[in-house]
Amino acid sequence: MPNIASAKKRTRTTAKRTAINTARKSRVRGFIRKVEEALTSGDASAAKAALAAAEPEIMRGVSKGVMHKNTGSRKVSRLAQRVAKLSK
Numbered sequence: 001m002p003n004i005a006s007a008k009k010r011t012r013t014t015a016k017r018t019a020i021n022t023a024r025k026s027r028v029r030g031f032i033r034k035v036e037e038a039l040t041s042g043d044a045s046a047a048k049a050a051l052a053a054a055e056p057e058i059m060r061g062v063s064k065g066v067m068h069k070n071t072g073s074r075k076v077s078r079l080a081q082r083v084a085k086l087s088k
Contacts (some may be wrong), residue, residue, distance in 0.1 A: 021066050028061040035079050039086060047083045054079065 002008045031054035038047035055076050062072035 024066045031057045039082055044087045047086055051079055051083050
């Protein structure tokens, strides 16, 4: 347990940031899941709409530091590939 004031503040700040980052990660995963569900159902138009909503959310996660840049790009790329394959 911290005794110094700055260490106490750091603990509070870390707890707040952790909660925010956890919520952000969960939100990104939710958008990805919606695309996955549309893909498994075989609905091309729903998959396209879900991908259009998920892509900026994934990249927002990247810009906020929740996810690495390459990871975000990889996820968007793989989802887009699968949606394009379904649309054929």
